[in-house]
Structures are given as C-alpha cells and as structure tokens.
Amino acid sequence: MLGFEAKAVPPSDDKRWKIVQGTMRRHGHDPSALIEVLHTVQESFGFLTDEALKFVSESMTIPYSKVYGVATFYHFFTMKPPGEHTCVVCTGTACYIKGAPALLKSVHDAVGIAPGETTANGKVSLLTARCLGACGLAPAVVYDGEAGGKVTPEGIRERVMEWSVQKAQEVGA
Amino acid sequence: MIYEELTALAEEKREEQKQFKHNIHVCTAASCLSSNADKVKTALESEVKARGLEQCCKVKGVGCMGLCAAGPLVSVPEQEKMFQTVTPVDAAAIVDSAVEDRPVPEAIFLDSKIPFFSGQKKIVLENCGTADPEKIEDYVAAGGYEALFTALTSMKPSQVVEQVTKSGLRGRGGAGFPTGLKWSTVAKAPGSSGKYVICNADEGDPGAFMDRSVLESDPHRILEGMAIAGYAVGASRGYIYCRAEYPLAVKRLKIAIRHAEMLGVLGNDIGDTKFSFRIEVRLGAGAFVCGEETALISSIEGKRGMPRPRPPYPAQYGLWGAPTLINNVETFANIAPIIRNGGAWFAGIGTEKSKGTKVFALAGRVANTGLIEVPMGMSLREIIFTLGGGIPDGRKFKAVQTGGPSGGCVPEQYLDMAVDYESLASVGSIMGSGGMIVMDETSCMVDVAKYFMDFCMSESCGKCIPCRTGTVQMFEILKKITDGTAEQADLAMLERISEVVKFTSLCGLGQTAPNPVFSTLRYFRDEYLNHIAQRRCAAGVCSIGKAVGVGA
Numbered sequence: 052m053l054g055f056e057a058k059a060v061p062p063s064d065d066k067r068w069k070i071v072q073g074t075m076r077r078h079g080h081d082p083s084a085l086i087e088v089l090h091t092v093q094e095s096f097g098f099l100t101d102e103a104l105k106f107v108s109e110s111m112t113i114p115y116s117k118v119y120g121v122a123t124f125y126h127f128f129t130m131k132p133p134g135e136h137t138c139v140v141c142t143g144t145a146c147y148i149k150g151a152p153a154l155l156k157s158v159h160d161a162v163g164i165a166p167g168e169t170t171a172n173g174k175v176s177l178l179t180a181r182c183l184g185a186c187g188l189a190p191a192v193v194y195d196g197e198a199g200g201k202v203t204p205e206g207i208r209e210r211v212m213e214w215s216v217q218k219a220q221e222v223g224a
Numbered sequence: 225m226i227y228e229e230l231t232a233l234a235e236e237k238r239e240e241q242k243q244f245k246h247n248i249h250v251c252t253a254a255s256c257l258s259s260n261a262d263k264v265k266t267a268l269e270s271e272v273k274a275r276g277l278e279q280c281c282k283v284k285g286v287g288c289m290g291l292c293a294a295g296p297l298v299s300v301p302e303q304e305k306m307f308q309t310v311t312p313v314d315a316a317a318i319v320d321s322a323v324e325d326r327p328v329p330e331a332i333f334l335d336s337k338i339p340f341f342s343g344q345k346k347i348v349l350e351n352c353g354t355a356d357p358e359k360i361e362d363y364v365a366a367g368g369y370e371a372l373f374t375a376l377t378s379m380k381p382s383q384v385v386e387q388v389t390k391s392g393l394r395g396r397g398g399a400g401f402p403t404g405l406k407w408s409t410v411a412k413a414p415g416s417s418g419k420y421v422i423c424n425a426d427e428g429d430p431g432a433f434m435d436r437s438v439l440e441s442d443p444h445r446i447l448e449g450m451a452i453a454g455y456a457v458g459a460s461r462g463y464i465y466c467r468a469e470y471p472l473a474v475k476r477l478k479i480a481i482r483h484a485e486m487l488g489v490l491g492n493d494i495g496d497t498k499f500s501f502r503i504e505v506r507l508g509a510g511a512f513v514c515g516e517e518t519a520l521i522s523s524i525e526g527k528r529g530m531p532r533p534r535p536p537y538p539a540q541y542g543l544w545g546a547p548t549l550i551n552n553v554e555t556f557a558n559i560a561p562i563i564r565n566g567g568a569w570f571a572g573i574g575t576e577k578s579k580g581t582k583v584f585a586l587a588g589r590v591a592n593t594g595l596i597e598v599p600m601g602m603s604l605r606e607i608i609f610t611l612g613g614g615i616p617d618g619r620k621f622k623a624v625q626t627g628g629p630s631g632g633c634v635p636e637q638y639l640d641m642a643v644d645y646e647s648l649a650s651v652g653s654i655m656g657s658g659g660m661i662v663m664d665e666t667s668c669m670v671d672v673a674k675y676f677m678d679f680c681m682s683e684s685c686g687k688c689i690p691c692r693t694g695t696v697q698m699f700e701i702l703k704k705i706t707d708g709t710a711e712q713a714d715l716a717m718l719e720r721i722s723e724v725v726k727f728t729s730l731c732g733l734g735q736t737a738p739n740p741v742f743s744t745l746r747y748f749r750d751e752y753l754n755h756i757a758q759r760r761c762a763a764g765v766c767s768i769g770k771a772v773g774v775g776a
Binding site: 081082083084085089090113121124125127128142143144145147148149180181182183184186187188189191197198199200 | 257292293432437468470506508523524585588628661663667675679685
C-alpha cells in the first residue's frame with residue numbers, strides 16, 4: 052500500500068485530474084486549500100465522487116474522514132451526478148415572496164422532481180439556491196448556468212418540458 | 225510606483241477620458257448581465273464603429289447603477305440621460321440620443337431625476353455606474369489608491385486607526401461593532417508570527433446583494449481598504465472570503481488583484497515604503513454560518529465552517545492563531561474615503577450613534593427594486609415610498625423585513641422611524657447587512673417566520689444542541705401552525721423554545737435564529753391566532769387558507 056511519502060496516483064487517465072493536481076500544486080498541497088481543491092474537482096467533473104475525495108485525501112495528506120466531512124458540510128458541494136440540464140431556482144427571501152414556491156411546484160407537476168432530484172432519464176436536475184443576489188429580478192432561475200429573471204410558473208414549465216422532450220425525440224430516433 | 229507617479233497616472237487617465245466628447249455607459253453587474261447587457265454593449269460598440277465615431281464616443285461597461293428591476297441600464301452621463309430595459313435593437317436610438325441629442329424613445333426612457341437616484345448619498349457606491357470594474361486605470365483616475373499612498377507616506381499606523389475611530393464607522397456586516405476599536409485591538413495585539421486582514425464577502429443573507437454589487441462594480445475599493453487596514457494593524461497578508469455563488473465578483477476580484485500587483489499598489493514595498501501587502505481570494509462553499517467570524521476563519525483554514533466560543537476573539541487569536549482583523553465588504557469600502565476626507569468629515573454624516581451612509585438592497589413588493597445608498601437616519605417611509613416608489617399593483621404595505629434570518633419584520637407603525645443600528649434594534653429587528661424585503665398583504669407572516677426557520681434549521685452547523693435541535697422543533701411547530709393542525713399549547717411551546725435557543729446557542733446564528741419568530745409574534749400575533757383558532761390564513765398563502773378560500 053501507499054507509504055507516507057508515496058505520491059498519490061490519479062484514479063484514471065482522465066485529463067481532468069491534471070487540472071485538480073494543478074490546483075493542489077499551486078497551493079503547495081497545503082491542507083488549508085482543501086475547499087479550493089474541492090471546488091476544482093466539482094468544476095471539472097460536475098460533482099464529487101468518492102474516488103476523487105480519496106485521491107485528494109492522499110495527495111494532500113488530509114485524513115479521508117476530514118475530506119469527507121468538509122465535502123458534506125458545505126451546501127455548494129454535491130456528491131450526486133447532475134442531470135444533463137440543471138435548473139436552479141433561487142429561494143432567497145425576495146424570490147420566495149415573489150413566488151419561488153410556485154416555480155418549484157410547477158417543475159414538480161411537469162416532470163415529477165423535487166429540489167435535489169434528477170429525472171429518471173437523467174435529463175433534468177432541479178436545485179435550489181439560498182440567494183443568487185439577483186433580487187431585482189425576483190423570482191430568479193438559473194437555467195444551465197444562465198440566469199433568467201421574473202420567471203413565471205408557465206415559463207419554467209415550458210423550459211423543463213423542452214429538455215424532457217429532447218429525450219423523447221432521441222429515444223424515438 | 226511612488227505617490228507622484230500615481231497622481232501623474234491619474235491625471236493622464238483623466239485627460240484620456242476627456243478626449244471622448246460622448247460617453248455611453250452600460251451596466252455590466254450581474255443583474256443587468258443576466259438580462260443581456262453584454263449583448264447591448266456589443267450592439268452599441270458596433271453602432272459607434274459603423275458610424276465612425278470611435279474617436280469621440282466611448283462605450284464603456286460600468287458597475288451597478290442601482291435600479292436592477294429596470295435593467296439592462298444604459299446612461300449618458302454628460303447629458304444626465306438614462307435608458308431602461310434596453311435591448312440590442314435600441315443601440316441606434318441610444319447613439320442618436322447621445323451624439324445628436326435626439327429625444328429618447330419613450331419605451332426605454334428612464335428619468336434620472338427621480339428620487340430613487342436624487343435621494344441617495346453615495347460614498348461606498350461613488351464609482352458604481354461610472355467606472356469600469358475591470359480596469360484599474362478607471363479607479364486610479366477617480367482618485368483611487370491615493371488614500372493608501374497618503375496613509376503610507378504621511379501617516380503613522382496609529383494615526384490611521386485614529387481617523388477610523390474618529391469617523392465613528394461601525395461594522396457594516398450587521399452587528400455594528402465600532403470599527404476603530406476593532407482596528408486598535410488588532411494593532412495592539414502582539415503578532416510575532418504575523419497578523420491577517422480578512423474581508424468577509426460571504427454575503428449569506430437571502431435577499432441581500434449589497435456586497436455582491438460593490439465587489440462587481442468597484443473591486444479596487446475593497447483592496448485599497450484592506451491594504452490601509454493592513455498598514456494600520458501591522459498585517460502583510462489579506463484574504464477575501466467570497467461566496468462561490470458570486471462567480472462574477474470572484475472573477476473581477478481576481479482581475480483587480482492581478483492589476484494592482486502589476487501596478488505596484490499591492491505586493492512588496494508598496495509606494496517605495498517598507499510596507500508589503502498581498503491579498504488572496506478564498507471561495508466559500510455555501511454555508512451561512514461562515515458569516516460568523518470564527519466559522520469563517522475555520523473555513524479559510526480549509527475545515528468545516530464551525531464556530532468556536534469567544535473569547536478569545538479573532539483580534540487576539542484568529543487565523544492560524546494569529547491576531548486577525550475581520551471586516552465586512554462595505555466596511556472596507558468606506559475606508560479610503562475616510563482617509564481621503566478625514567474622520568471628522570465622515571462623522572458629520574448620519575445620526576448621533578450611526579455615522580455615514582448605509583447601502584440597502586431593496587427587494588420584494590416594492591416598485592423600484594435595487595440598490596440604494598442613503599445617509600443613516602433616513603426614515604423607512606422615505607426609503608420604501610419615496611426612493612423605492614412604494615408598493616406596486618395598488619396593494620398595501622404590511623411589513624419590511626430587515627437583517628435577513630437574524631432580523632425581524634418591522635410593521636407599518638414604525639415607518640417614520642429614522643433608520644440606524646439602535647432604532648432597528650429597539651423595534652425587534654437589526655440593521656443586518658442591509659437587505660430590505662418589503663411585504664404587502666399577500667405575504668403571510670407565519671409563513672415568513674417558517675421560511676426563515678427552515679433556513680436556519682438547514683444552515684445550523686450542528687455543533688451546539690440548542691441551535692441544532694431547537695431550530696428543528698421551532699420549524700415543526702411553525703409547520704403545524706401553517707398546516708392548520710396546531711393548538712394553543714403549541715404557541716406557548718414555540719415561545720419557550722425560542723427563548724432557550726436565543727439564550728443558550730453558541731454563536732450568532734442560533735442566538736438570533738428566533739428573531740423572525742419574536743418579531744412576527746410581537747406585531748402579527750393575530751395572524752398566528754387566526755391560523756390556530758380559526759384555521760384560517762388571511763393572506764391565502766398557507767394550505768389551510770386555500771381550503772377555506774374554496775369553501776367561502
């Protein structure tokens with residue numbers, strides 16, 4: 052097994068591990084950079100896998116329990132693979148007052164997923180954000196990284212259905 | 225770079241700016257960008273180019289202009305013209321208006337004389353809407369980094385602290401601790417292994433976006449404030465702990481730091497003095513509790529963001545055990561103007577105990593949603609009705625929520641109260657970081673209390689029992705009330721648990737978590753009673769309310 056001095060080996064040849072290693076190197080493998088490194092993992096892979104956490108733990112010589120503890124403490128990190136499309140509904144106070152719950156209900160009615168869930172076909176993930184700081188545009192939704200403002204239940208329903216329909220077409224083809 | 229070189233550069237850049245007879249500013253802060261402000265900017269640039277006006281007309285991306293609800297915003301400063309809800313199609317009309325002074329199409333006309341703009345006093349936001357946040361030259365041309373150089377070359381660290389103390393500036397993160405006192409504590413603390421300056425940019429309050437706008441619109445102001453703080457307290461390293469949810473702010477901060485290091489206003493031997501200061505950005509990862517200073521420090525150290533008992537305070541024992549100064553974004557944003565104009569100038573603005581201005585994020589059921597900066601002591605009525613334009617759709621004001629999950633709801637009878645730290649506390653709320661959510665009769669106050677309790681429950685770090693289990697119990701009771709299954713005894717239990725959580729929690733999160741419950745119970749007790757006794761939600765928000773509505 053790995054000795055203390057042994058260099059951790061990336062779980063695969065995937066080039067994205069190089070990016071992760073780059074971040075660790077830039078911070079001199081200092082344990083204080085753990086959160087920065089996890090951000091890089093999530094940016095590169097979309098979510099945190101168990102093997103990624105083990106790799107980071109070995110590379111930075113931080114106990115796996117600590118790495119897991121940090122990864123699960125912060126809401127921003129997710130250990131579930133996201134769907135092909137993500138829809139983030141802001142549930143900050145301004146958005147809440149202006150109808151964010153109705154947006155969530157609309158998505159649920161349309162494709163049957165609650166916040167934190169992904170449709171069975173892996174097409175759409177529904178997430179919530181505490182506050183995007185776009186209160187002027189409340190209620191706000193981020194569709195695949197692009198923010199939209201003053202969203203209506205019909206608007207979000209249409210977008211989510213569109214994403215699901217794509218799947219149906221592919222299946223038919 | 226030395227002081228003379230900085231002022232010469234500023235002069236040169238100002239001359240350069242004067243070459244352009246016409247200026248068109250496009251807001252490129254997050255809110256306008258998400259309404260396609262970048263496409264508007266490109267359209268304007270190609271329009272100017274097509275007309276061969278590049279030599280006399282400049283299109284510039286600038287920071288937040290404030291009225292986010294009407295975005296994307298464009299302005300022509302020379303003519304004091306503003307345009308709202310602009311689309312790329314409007315480019316020609318805007319260039320016509322800017323260059324040939326033709327009348328503005330009515331659909332995009334925005335009166336720049338409305339109280340929303342004229343009623344403000346800008347210190348923190350002075351460069352927002354005029355300077356390009358991604359260009360250090362713009363900040364320098366506006367007098368940027370002069371305060372830092374003045375401090376370094378003609379003031380002792382103790383004199384800097386003295387000016388900050390004299391200004392009466394209080395922490396803008398919410399608690400209102402005197403900034404000068406904090407600085408002098410850190411300055412006096414022995415720091416053989418170094419000291420640190422941290423900027424708390426983990427703006428976690430839902431409904432607050434002041435810090436985001438300042439970081440996106442004028443990042444150099446924060447760097448300058450931190451460097452001055454570093455000089456005053458004897459620190460040579462600074463960290464900005466910024467929310468990962470604000471990618472644009474992070475990007476602009478990183479650009480600003482790079483530019484500042486290249487220009488020599490950050491780094492080693494700044495201004496040819498012995499003072500060195502470096503700043504690093506650290507990303508948060510979505511934990512509200514990290515707004516608490518000891519939790520924030522744990523997070524910068526790469527650990528779970530859990531608070532620890534104080535004392536020792538971070539001023540004595542902070543980051544990696546070294547004396548650490550932690551201030552909020554807006555607090556640092558006030559520093560350069562205080563050094564430039566003197567503490568006495570700042571102390572001349574505001575109320576007796578709350579000096580200067582405060583930036584508020586107006587949101588919710590108010591006509592002019594956006595960012596405003598007003599002198600301390602302005603009344604809530606003026607803020608919400610004069611600047612904010614009142615409640616839309618002919619509805620009636622019910623309450624304004626200030627201070628986020630740690631704050632409370634202020635009802636109508638206090639609308640004429642002058643806003644400062646003390647007055648808000650006296651009516652059961654807090655200044656907080658500056659979020660102001662306006663609510664009308666379509667909001668159910670029990671539901672609002674439940675919303676905040678849900679927030680605190682999921683954000684509790686789990687370290688101390690009162691907060692970890694207390695917030696869950698309170699949420700469950702509130703849920704029963706809104707479901708229409710609660711009894712009178714539940715209300716008494718809710719009040720009892722609230723007291724326990726308030727007095728026995730470890731950190732500010734738990735200690736203030738019951739505030740939304742306290743304040744809604746204090747002013748809207750009848751709504752609670754209606755839910756319990758009559759199984760009725762007057763606002764029609766709660767599920768029982770709808771059932772009654774159908775039957776009625």
